[in-house]
Amino acid sequence: MTLAELKPNRKAIISRLPEDLDLAALLLEQGFVPDSEISLAHKAPFNGPMAFRIHNTKMSIAQKVADQIKVVHCECQV
Secondary structure: EHHHHOOOOOOEEEOOOOHHHHHHHHHHHHHHOOOOOEEEEEEOOOOOEEEEEEEEEEEOOOOHHHOEEEEEEEEOOO
């Protein structure tokens, strides 16, 4: 599943970043690191940006970017 498919307040683990190396490097700098726990905090309407909780902070990225980040479900509660 992708990060864009994550339901609000459900935890997941990042399993793979985008194939585009420049985009992957930018995401790494922002804290989107494989094996990190992440949850969806807010999704803007009309395919707007998505805000995620990661490393005790909130980060927003475009939905088209979130579509390229693979995650696996985590059974943990938020």
